[in-house]
Amino acid sequence: MSLALRNGRTDTGAPISLTLRGETIANLDPSPDLPGLDLGCRLLLPGLIDAHVHLDKTLLGHAWVPHQGGADVRARVATEKRLRAGLDWDIGHQGDILLQRMLHAGTTALRTHVDIDDQSKLKNLHAVLELRQRWSGRLKIQIVAFPQSGILHCPGMPGLLEAALSEGADLIGGLDPVGFDGDMDAHLAIVFGLAETFGKPVDIHLHDGGATGLRELHAIADRTRALGMQGKVMVSHAFALGDAEGNEFTRIAENLAEAGISIMTSIPGDRRFPPIAALAEAGVNLCLGSDNIRDAWSPMAVISMFERAMLAAYRSGCRDDAQLRKCLNLSIENGARALGLPPRRLTPGAPSDLIAINAPNLAAAVMDRPEPDLVIYKGQIVLNRIAP
Numbered sequence: 276m277s278l279a280l281r282n283g284r285t286d287t288g289a290p291i292s293l294t295l296r297g298e299t300i301a302n303l304d305p306s307p308d309l310p311g312l313d314l315g316c317r318l319l320l321p322g323l324i325d326a327h328v329h330l331d332k333t334l335l336g337h338a339w340v341p342h343q344g345g346a347d348v349r350a351r352v353a354t355e356k357r358l359r360a361g362l363d364w365d366i367g368h369q370g371d372i373l374l375q376r377m378l379h380a381g382t383t384a385l386r387t388h389v390d391i392d393d394q395s396k397l398k399n400l401h402a403v404l405e406l407r408q409r410w411s412g413r414l415k416i417q418i419v420a421f422p423q424s425g426i427l428h429c430p431g432m433p434g435l436l437e438a439a440l441s442e443g444a445d446l447i448g449g450l451d452p453v454g455f456d457g458d459m460d461a462h463l464a465i466v467f468g469l470a471e472t473f474g475k476p477v478d479i480h481l482h483d484g485g486a487t488g489l490r491e492l493h494a495i496a497d498r499t500r501a502l503g504m505q506g507k508v509m510v511s512h513a514f515a516l517g518d519a520e521g522n523e524f525t526r527i528a529e530n531l532a533e534a535g536i537s538i539m540t541s542i543p544g545d546r547r548f549p550p551i552a553a554l555a556e557a558g559v560n561l562c563l564g565s566d567n568i569r570d571a572w573s574p575m576a577v578i579s580m581f582e583r584a585m586l587a588a589y590r591s592g593c594r595d596d597a598q599l600r601k602c603l604n605l606s607i608e609n610g611a612r613a614l615g616l617p618p619r620r621l622t623p624g625a626p627s628d629l630i631a632i633n634a635p636n637l638a639a640a641v642m643d644r645p646e647p648d649l650v651i652y653k654g655q656i657v658l659n660r661i662a663p
C-alpha cells in the first residue's frame with residue numbers, strides 16, 4: 276500500500292513531496308495517480324522518539340493523587356509500592372491515556388521501563404505487553420525489564436528478570452549499583468550476565484552523582500567494551516556527568532564515546548544534568564526521555580518531545596537556530612541511534628514514521644511546541660487533523 280504526501284516543507288523551507296511504501300519512504304517524486312494528502316505547506320519531519328518513559332507508573336486517567344515522594348530513591352520506591360497496593364491501579368487504562376497523548380504529541384517510538392520486583396513480579400510486564408500489542412499499529416514500544424527495587428536484596432531477583440526477558444522484555448535494566456544495591460560489581464555482573472545470556476541490550480537507571488556515579492559509568496563502559504556491546508547500552512539520567520568537570524569529564528566522555536554508550540536525560544529542573552554541547556563535542560550520543568509522567572515520582576505531565584526539547588534549550592541557554600535544532604534532534608537522530616532504530620531522514624529508504632506540523636522550521640517548532648496535524652506510522656495515517 277502506497278501513500279503520497281504532497282506540498283510539504285523541509286526545515287530549510289524547500290518544498291517536499293514523497294511516496295511512502297510500507298515501512299519506508301519509497302521516493303521523493305510521487306506519481307499523480309497515487310492516493311495522497313496535500314500537506315498545505317506544513318513542515319514535514321520524522322516522528323519523535325521518547326527514549327525513556329514508564330508506562331506502568333502513570334496515574335493519568337486516575338483520580339488525582341497528591342504527591343508523597345520521599346527523601347531518597349529508596350523512600351520513593353517504598354512510597355510507590357504502598358500506593359500501588361492501596362489504589363485502584365489500571366495499567367491498561369492509564370497506559371492507554373498516556374499513549375494516546377504521546378501519539379497526539381507526535382511520538383512514534385518510545386522505550387518504556389517496566390517494574391519487575393517481589394511485589395508485582397511479572398504483572399506489570401504482562402499489562403505492558405498487552406498495551407504494546409494493542410498499540411502495535413500506531414507506535415513502536417521497546418520494553419526494559421527494570422529492577423525498581425534493586426536486584427541483590429529484593430527476593431526472587433534475578434530469576435524474575437530472567438523470566439521477564441523470556442516473556443517479551445527487549446532489554447535488561449539496572450538501578451544505581453552502588454547507591455541502591457551497595458555492590459557495584461555484583462549488580463553489574465548480573466545485568467551484563469543476563470544481557471549476554473539473552474543477547475539483549477542494556478539500559479541502566481543511574482542517579483548516583485559525583486565520584487561514585489563516575490566510577491559506575493567507567494565500569495559500565497568497560498563491561499560494554501569487554502562484551503563487544505558497543506551501541507547496545509544506554510545509561511539513563513547519569514547525573515554524575517553534570518557534576519564532573521575538567522579532566523574528569525574529558526576522561527569519562529572519551530570512555531563513553533569509545534564504548535558507544537548513549538545517555539538519556541529528562542532535563543530535570545532541580546539539579547545538574549549531562550551537558551548537551553560538551554557531550555556532542557566528545558562524540559557521546561545524548562537523547563531525551565520524559566521519564567515520570569503524573570506518577571508517584573512526579574505530578575508533572577510533560578508529554579510532548581517538543582516541550583522536552585524546549586526544556587533542554589531553556590536549561591542549557593540555547594537561543595540560536597542551530598542550537599535549537601540540535602535540541603530537537605536529540606529526539607530524532609540521537610533517539611534513533613540510542614534505541615537502535617534506522618536513521619530518521621526525509622530520504623528514500625528511511626522509515627515512513629513522519630509528522631507534519633504548522634511551523635516554519637525546526638527551531639521555531641521547539642519554541643512554539645505545536646501539536647502535529649498529521650502522524651504517520653509505518654506508512655499508515657494514525658492521526659489526521661488536516662482539513663480535507
Ligand SMILES: [Zn+2]
Binds near residue numbers: 328388
Ligand atoms: Zn526512569
